[in-house]
Amino acid sequence: MSPSWFVTSSDSGTLVMCTMLSMGDEHPPIKFRLFWGITAGVVAGVLMLAGGLAALQTASIVAGLPIAIILLLMAYGMWRTLNEDFPGLDVEDKRDLEYLNR
Numbered sequence: 001m002s003p004s005w006f007v008t009s010s011d012s013g014t015l016v017m018c019t020m021l022s023m024g025d026e027h028p029p030i031k032f033r034l035f036w037g038i039t040a041g042v043v044a045g046v047l048m049l050a051g052g053l054a055a056l057q058t059a060s061i062v063a064g065l066p067i068a069i070i071l072l073l074m075a076y077g078m079w080r081t082l083n084e085d086f087p088g089l090d091v092e093d094k095r096d097l098e099y100l101n102r
Contacts, residue, residue: 010040 014037018028021036047055 006044010037010044014040 014033015028017036018032019025021032022028044056047059051058
């Protein structure tokens with residue numbers, strides 16, 4: 001069961017990487033798929049031999065940390081932009097809303 005899951009997941013991941021590299025082409029060149037499939041398999045194999053599942057999990061966290069930081073910065077930028085475009089209600093607006101809610 002585990003080898004079939006790994007092969008299926010690896011094939012899907014390789015297809016996504018190659019599609020992105022091919023600028024959205026749904027049928028990327030075979031050489032891209034072979035290169036990225038073999039590279040991902042070798043990296044996973046080396047990590048499994050080096051330290052087992054713990055090494056694989058550590059590598060995933062280390063690879064995902066920069067992406068998480070970028071996402072936090074993007075969320076902060078979105079929050080600032082929304083605050084600039086739609087500033088908070090001032091006192092007069094709040095009084096109008098209170099009057100309408102009676």
